[in-house]
Amino acid sequence: MTTDPFGLRSLDPERLAARPGVKWQLHPGLLAAWVADMDFPVAPAVTERLSSLLANGALGYPNWGTGPSPAARLFVDRMHSRYGWDIDVDQVRDLADVLQGVRLAVGMLTDPGDAIALHLPAYHPFLHTLRDMDRRLVAAPFDLDEFAAVLTREQPKALILCHPHNPTGHVFDRSELSRIAELAVEFDMVVISDEIHSDLVYEPGCHIPFASVGAHAQARTITVTSSSKAFNLAGLRWAVMHVGHEGFDAALRDYPDHWFGAPNLFGVEAAVAAWTDGDEWQRAVMGVLDENRHALSDLLAVHLPEVAYTPPEATYLAWLDCSAFGSGDEPRQLFMERGVDVSPGPQFGEPGSGFVRLNFATSPEMLERIVIAMAGS
Ligand SMILES: Cc1ncc(COP(=O)(O)O)c(C=O)c1O
Known part of the structure; x- marks a missing residue:
């Protein structure tokens, strides 16, 4: 060995x-x-699965039936087994990538000119998203008392939470997440939680999905994540979104299936292989x-x-x-x-x-x- x-x-x-x-x-x-x-x-496991698809020439329409893809369904099981977070598969949607989920939520839940909070330094596509969508960036201090003061002053409509945080590597612990959830309720703020780095937390730390800290948090949260960072699959363009926010869930249901694009065969198959055998x-x-x-x-x-x-x-x-x-x-x-x-x-x-x-x-x-x-x- x-x-x-x-x-x-x-x-x-x-x-x-x-x-x-x-x-x-x-x-x-x-x-x-x-x-x-x-x-x-x-x-x-990923190489074998993708090679087998190629070897069989199986690159046509997949036989997944309707609703979430097999990877999105597996996401539900993974959240339960890894993080003890129980979610409903009906609230889970496939995405082309994590940024698509962030942009959909920003675009459908806020208006041009609205303030959106973000911890700085920030993953730069978030900054570009806010600029390109004409939203006003509000710097969110990591210190939560200072954050409360900023919320009082700026009244942002949403917080983009990068958890774990890129680029600092900070992992928000349960007490921080609970306090952020309380503040989100108090200031009526949507939380868009990007958890793409969640499988990359070092021991003895552990990842706690933001929406799992309580029903009050989940009801105002959109969680976006992917297998792509922890399994190095970013080029395959597949991600997944859990929509706890009821208004957003209802808004998305007004669109026909696959309005925002259908998931990529290789992206889904790679995620299934990674999460099953990786x-x-x-x-x-x-x-x-x-x-x-x-x-x-x-x-x-x-x-x-x-x-x-x-x-x-x-x-x-x-x-x-x-x-x-x-x-x-x-x-x-x-x-x-x-x-x-x-x-x-x-x-x-x-x-x-x-x-x-x-x-x-x-x-x-x-x-x-x-x-x-x-x-x-
Ligand atoms: C915090 C964060 N979100 C999103 C992404 C990109 O995800 P995607 O390519 O699925 O949009 C990255 C990539 O490094 C990232 O660090």
């Missing part, structure tokens, strides 16, 4: 550099540590990620001691404070010149000034190469 049954620790740098896809091809020649794709080979692979991935998030502290201490970093509680994204590094608001530029592609902090909003986000979902050896290159040594 090998200690690396899924080949997570032995990635070939040349093969990675040649891998198609935006992560490695946007800036060929640089070490890619930016967009949230993992460098690891896909779970064997957990051993995912546990192995979490083992490497856990090791990497701590190894990164040691590597930075040796090679880039001016960079401040706290290992995230979830995700494979490190939020690096480079403000003491002497490279200004946009430290990414220097790292790019040194051969490493990281995400620019300012992309995540004004508090990201002086930061970069580094993706450590790679082999320990590649991570070391990345940090050494960033240090210019």
Whole structure:
């Protein structure tokens, strides 16, 4: 029995550099540590299932019947078994991607000019969504007393909760979630909870779906998630939404089935394989990620001691404070010149000034190469 049954620790740098896809091809020649794709080979269960579809030429219309896809149905079971959250399959809908769910909720439950709260720094497509949809961004402090004061002042119609949080890796605990739920009731706020990173929480932490903290929370929440982050399937375009919010549920029921698009065969089949037979692979991935998030502290201490970093509680994204590094608001530029592609902090909003986000979902050896290159040594 090998200690690396899924080949997570032995990635070939040349093969990675040649891998198609935006992560490695946007800036060929640089070490890619930016967009949230993992460098690891896909779970064997997923490869086998998709290969079998191809081998059988089974690429026609699927035989799923009406209503939610098999992956969306499996989502109900998974929420029960992993998180003790019991939901009704009638409130579950397939999506093309998580952002589609966020945009549908923002578009149908709020109006142009309305304020929407969001924790900053924020996953940048949320910022673009608010700007493009003419909604007013209200910065939500992580401190909940401060958040209450902001709500009193700004009266946002909705909160986009990124839980676990990208890019900081913060996992909201039960007391935080309960307080946010109370505030949502008090200020009559819709909560759009993006839980795409939920399977990437490190022990002893645990993910608690926001809507599961009580019926009062669920009744005003839209939860959006996908198998795509934890199983590295982002190109397959499948996500799922639980609509606890009654008004939104009713509004969606006014549209014919598949009005917003029908789910992709490969996306659904991959999610089913991942959630049925992929957990051993995912546990192995979490083992490497856990090791990497701590190894990164040691590597930075040796090679880039001016960079401040706290290992995230979830995700494979490190939020690096480079403000003491002497490279200004946009430290990414220097790292790019040194051969490493990281995400620019300012992309995540004004508090990201002086930061970069580094993706450590790679082999320990590649991570070391990345940090050494960033240090210019
Ligand atoms: C918080 C968050 N939401 C959504 C997404 C993207 O999901 P999708 O491609 O399904 O829209 C990402 C991708 O990194 C993410 O980090």
